[in-house]
Amino acid sequence: MTANEKLVLALPKGRILKELAPLLSGAGIEPEAAFNDDSARQLRFATNHPNLEIVRVRSFDVATFVAFGAAHFGVAGNDVLMEFDYPELYAPVDLNIGYCRLSVAAPKELLAEEDPARWSHIRVATKYPEITRRHFAARGVQAECIKLNGAMELAPNLGLCKRIVDLVSSGATLKANGLVEVEEIATITSRLIVNRAALKTRPGEMNGWIERFSDVADAA
């Protein structure tokens, strides 16, 4: 346990990573070359800071790594934060990237024939069972969630259920599958997240990084 022990930054694979690149360089973080190589099997990457290491994991896992303190800070969408609601996480900076909506969608024809006021129970396919349950419970409806990890749009068409809760950005996928967006549960952006104990026990370093990221996010 030395003062200069490594900090670990957890970043999500895929879509967000490209949008994140200018923010990282703005905050003065330059990952080693292999980081930008999608075919690399490497999971941990050195940076230009000898005390800072990056790990690349699935977006849902970023929150878990940081909540458990396996990574000290990371980048995660507030969809993931809302789903897990870890008390050990702080989300101090809205990075203003990865914009999309978390929405309820259903087949067009369903809307005409249904009266939501009469619902006591509905079935929903989603990657976000917690958010979905909370959202419908707030209006007195019990939501039975079928957890899927992708291709949510298929579920209504194949009769798995009538509704889905999923991320929507352009709405093209919904449209292609005959679904319409019924309501928006939340606007989603990526946040800088920080492990609570790390912020408390290494306040100098962690506050430094939070400030850097918030400066870049404000400037963008």
Add this chain to the structure above:
Amino acid sequence: MRHFVRTAFREDCTNLHGDRMNTLGDKALLPAGLQDILPPVAAHEAGVVERLIGAFEGWGYERVKPPLLEFEDALLSGTGQAVAQQTFRLMDPVSHRMLGLRADMTPQVVRIAGTRLRNAPRPLRLCYGGQVLQVKGSQLRPERQFGQVGAELIGASQERADAEVVLLAARALEAVGVQGLSVDLNLPPLVGALAKDLGFDDLQSSQLREALDRKDAASVAQLAGDRSEPFLALLRAAGPADEALKKLESLRLPSAADIELSRLKRVVGLIRAEAADVALTLDPVEHRGFEYQTGISFVVFARNVRGELGRGGRYDAEIEDGSTESCTGFTLFMDTVLRSLPKPAAVRRLFTPIGADSTRVASLQSEGWNIIGALDEAEDPHAEAERLLCSHVLNGDAIELVRAILDTEEE
């Protein structure tokens, strides 16, 4: 016949997956969040608890021992409301009243102080240690049963009392060997007072608190609009105590908030005067888990340790006649405390063959040896000692290192 019974048994134990159910598994499986603590961890935990309590007693805190079960309405009143959702309940077949199994010992100690010890002189210093049971573990702390060790300073509204409990927690944890300790000082009522002063209603105020608990500056700005600056300033002030105090000094806050902050500043001074080396951070907006706190509160962390080692702070306790007295105190969570400690030193186990001199054995035991006495004549005492995980063998008057260990050391 015998064969038949066996086959039937076997069929019975075959589950849907075609695996034979393991009867050992059935016996060994415990409910989620509960576990058997084995050697040497069980002894280590008990030892650490005693040393923590010893440290509290050294500063005048006297031990109390409340029961496991209490009447639900008493257990869950006052500060006990915070753990109502986490409390197991059962019906008392004797009184036909609902009982609660303690999920937190603090409300019990407060009850003792306000009832049976109501005539004891104030300030009253009490400490306790025991197991609690909670309905649900979290993903980060799956344990549903864990040990709590704590101290309460009852009927003491002084700033020195605030400082005393912080110092007591830090000193006791350092005394048992926790490294990289860090105390985060908080002012849970501050945000609510500020929100009220700025004209926010209760709902807005609780939404603001939620956003502040996540340090979500964007949501705070959105929720509070053009009145968000004081909240954002408090958010930015969080950090190492001395820097934070400087930042807070330059803020212009309503008088209620200002009084709280200047008290906090003096308490930091009192702590620093006694223990300059304790790492102190200050976070004026932290509120989660402090729903019943009325003043200066704190959470103890250790570097590289997941979660909180303990938490505490100022609260109001009801006395029997309906009035209240101001108290402060803290609870340490033994699961996290143990995680923050280095592995315990191995105990010295000495194998003594039959016929060993009992006076000699007694004196070795008083020197700290754990004696493992032979129950049978051992042909090869060294082999027998090794089998029973002893490090040493008593041979006549001499203590010999077990041969196997000696061999590996020579290699």
